[in-house]
Amino acid sequence: MGILEGKVVWVTGGGNGIGKDCALIAAKEGAAVVVNDLGGGFKGDASDSGSAGPAEEVAREIRAGGGKAISNSDSVTDFKAMEALRDQTLKELGGLDGVINPAGILRDAMFHKMTEFDWDKVIEVHLRGSFNVCRTTIEHFREKQSGSYALFTSTSGLIGNIGQTNYAAAKLGIMGLSRVLAMEGAKFNVRSNIIAPVAWTRMTQSVPIRDEAQAKRREQMAALIRPDQPAKLAVALISDLAKEVSGQxxxxxxxxxxLYSQPRPIMTLTEEAGWTPEKIATECFGKMQEKFFPVSRSATSPQPEQKAS
Ligand SMILES: NC(=O)c1ccc[n+]([C@@H]2O[C@H](COP(=O)([O-])OP(=O)(O)OC[C@H]3O[C@@H](n4cnc5c(N)ncnc54)[C@H](O)[C@@H]3O)[C@@H](O)[C@H]2O)c1
Structure with a gap:
């Protein structure tokens, strides 16, 4: 028996990369899967209306292996389409138990060159898309007092990455969304967690290669850092075995x-006589400086304690 036996699961962005592996692994674990994918390019260009092909191909692969799956090629940015998909899921598959939402695009640019379109599109697919898939399904989850979300964030938001202000803002927005969903859902057995994956997919392949050494490193990375690895985590998170795991x-x-930390105050200074701007700039910042975070990328960020499994 798989860990999702008898469950019905949505996987958005299920036509490629991590989403595809989420769909295949969820099906292998016994779930009936709704494979959603717009079927467009990785940039979500205005001219790129997408195709039903990738989602249907994955659904077909699941059915060919003896599993249960239907496909859908609507955009997660379309609230009404997600409502219709929920109704179709409940009617055709008899319920919904989990939502895995890796659908995503990248439109990188240095901030001073970022267009409104780059900003809006990335926020729309990642943050608004996460809102749409959660908002259209939450009432069903609350009514039956069970349901789980596995949403996708990124180290580009949690830690930061140059050229990705739009993506970082969307991905940290998803952190806030998931945290509060988990808080509001606690009484109703509705859980939400987020994953910052690293995997070799068409999204990571879009980052330009500078030289041959980098090309070789990427080749090695492709074999070791695969999409099935974060996909297994997503599947574990929406299973009942993870019923104590939420808001993480x-x-x-x-x-x-x-496991990531979550922002909490790390130092507190109170000035009983009242702060002035000058005192804040000199005394307060002066005392806090030793605790300031460096403006560094992930490679130079503090490394966590390692534990073997
Ligand atoms: N691959 C990584 O290393 C990495 C790192 C950090 C975060 N992530 C996040 O993980 C998730 C999956 O990334 P991936 O690398 O598998 O990407 P991918 O490009 O391989 O797959 C994303 C899929 O989402 C689909 N999609 C895009 N817009 C959509 C929309 N509006 N509606 C429905 N489907 C849509 C695409 O068609 C594609 O099939 C994303 O949220 C991404 O931001 C990935």
């Missing part, structure tokens, strides 16, 4: 799973 932030990179 995980990283998945190769066979390593990380």
């Amino acid at each position: 932030i995980f990283g998945a990179r190769g066979e390593t799973i990380e």
Whole structure:
């Protein structure tokens, strides 16, 4: 028996990369899967209306293996389409138990060159898309007092990455969304967690290669840092075995799973006589400086304690 036996699961962005592996692994674990994918390019260009092909191909692969799956090629940005998909899922598959939402695009640019379109499109697919798939399904989950979300964030938001202000803002927005969903859902057995994956997919392949050494490193990385690894984490999170896990932030990179901290105050200073702007700038910042976070990328960020499994 698989860990999702008898469950019905949505996987958005299920035509490629991590989403595709989420769909295949969820089906292998016994779930009936709704494979959603717009079937467009990785940039979500205005001219790119997408195709039903990738989602249907994955659904067909699941059915050919003896599993149950239907496909859908609507955009997660379309609230009405997600409502219709929920109704179709409940009618045709008899319920809905989990939502895995890796649908995503990238439109990188340095901030001073970022267009409104780059900004809006990335926020729309990642943040609005996460809102849409959660909002259209939450009432069903609350009514039956069970349901789980596995949403996707990124180290580009949690830690930061140059050229990705739009993506970082959307991905940190998803952190807030998931956290509050988890808080509001606690009484109703509705859970939400987020994953910051690292995997070799068409999205990571879009980052330009500088030289041959980098090309070689990527080739090695492709074999070790695969999409099935974060997909297994997503499937585990929406299973009943994870019923105590909610409101958490995980990283998945190769066979390593990380648990992230969450922002809390790390130092407090109170000035009983009242702060002035000058005092804040000199005394307060002066005392806090030793605790300031460096403006560094993930490679130079503090490394966590390692534990073998
Ligand atoms: N691959 C990585 O290393 C990495 C790192 C950090 C975060 N992520 C996140 O993980 C998730 C999956 O990334 P991936 O690397 O598998 O990407 P991918 O490009 O391989 O797959 C994304 C899929 O989403 C689909 N999609 C795009 N817009 C859609 C929309 N509006 N509606 C429905 N489907 C849509 C695409 O057609 C595609 O099939 C994304 O949210 C991404 O931001 C990935």
